[in-house]
Amino acid sequence: MSTIVFLHAHPDDEASQTSATMRLAADAGHRVVCVYATNGDHGTVPADLREGETVVDRRRAEAQASAVALGTARVVWLGYADSGMTGWEQNSHEQSFHACSTDEAAARLARVLDEEDADVVVGYDWHGGYGHPDHVKVHAVVHRVAELAARRPRLLEATMNRDHLRRMFEAATAAGMAPEDADWDPDAPADDGNPVGTPEAEIHWHVDARPVLAAKRAALSAHASQEDVGWMLGMPDEQFAAAFGDEWFIEPGREPGMTDGHPVG
Structure with a gap:
């Protein structure tokens, strides 16, 4: 069995x-560890915060509830501040993940990988x-940690399949399910000026999420305080399956070609 650190x-x-x-992965007997780079402190402020409770307190509790739904064995916090969206003043805050030293963040993550002897x-x-600044930073940090960890881990990159998104949107439009004024385009510039996700030809792994969609919905429900989660949970089952029934991964250095199946067998 393998240990997988996300x-x-x-x-x-x-x-x-x-x-x-x-x-x-958890169902197959692998050990799953989830590491959060930031505390999510710029997320939605819940209207029902208790006296003395902070947004960070709530989001940490929600993350633990999500871990239960997913069979996650361990949750770790690197302790950085949420950097906000591209161009926000929080991008340059001294404690933000975006502004931190990549080597420093990778060293913190390397300690987790070494403790876990992660595969x-x-x-x-x-x-x-x-293009979210914190998401871009995640990419840099995991590539650096692959060099720093005592046991060089196999590296995977979660992504979105741009061609799949385009096909879904076109099908929804043809079926009259997309709003008449919808002008969303996965090939248009996103937050950082680049199109969303990755072309299908550059993706190596496709995971069918449908057998565990109930767990995926439960994990999202654990984060119900967040405004952007609300519209996801509001989807009817069929629409939810279409939107969230697939997960995609790049494996740097792997030969081209996409495989259907879990990247960690």
Whole structure:
């Protein structure tokens, strides 16, 4: 059995991006560890915060609940501040993940990998899927940690399949399910000026999330305080399966060609 360490930028990113892969790995007997780079302190402020409770307190509790839903064996916090979206003043805050030393963050993560004797580390593609500064930083940190860890881990990058997104949107438009004024285009510039995700030809692994969609929905429900999670949870089952029924990974250095199946057998 393998130990797989997932580095995510914020609490709730694991739920929307890799939760099915995590649940399937745990079900197969692998040890799953989830590391959060930031505390998610610039997330939605819940209206029901208790006296003395902070946004960080709530988001940490939600992350633990998500871990239960996914069979995650350990949750670790690197302790950086959320950097906000591209261009926000928080990008340059001295405690932000975006502004931190890549070597420093990688050293913190390397300690986790060494403690776990990790076989696999999972981060994001080169532009973090859609250009969020913290997501881009995750990419840099996991590539650096692959060089620093005592046992050189296998490296995977979670991504979005741009061609799949385009096909889904075109099908929804043809079926009259997309709003008439919808002008979303996965090939258009995202937060950092690059298109969303990765072309299908550059992706190596496709994971069918449908067998564990209930766990994926449960992980998202654990983060219900966050506004952007609300619209995901509001999807009917069929629409939810179409939107979140697939997870995609790049394996740097692997020969071209996509394989259907879990990247950690």
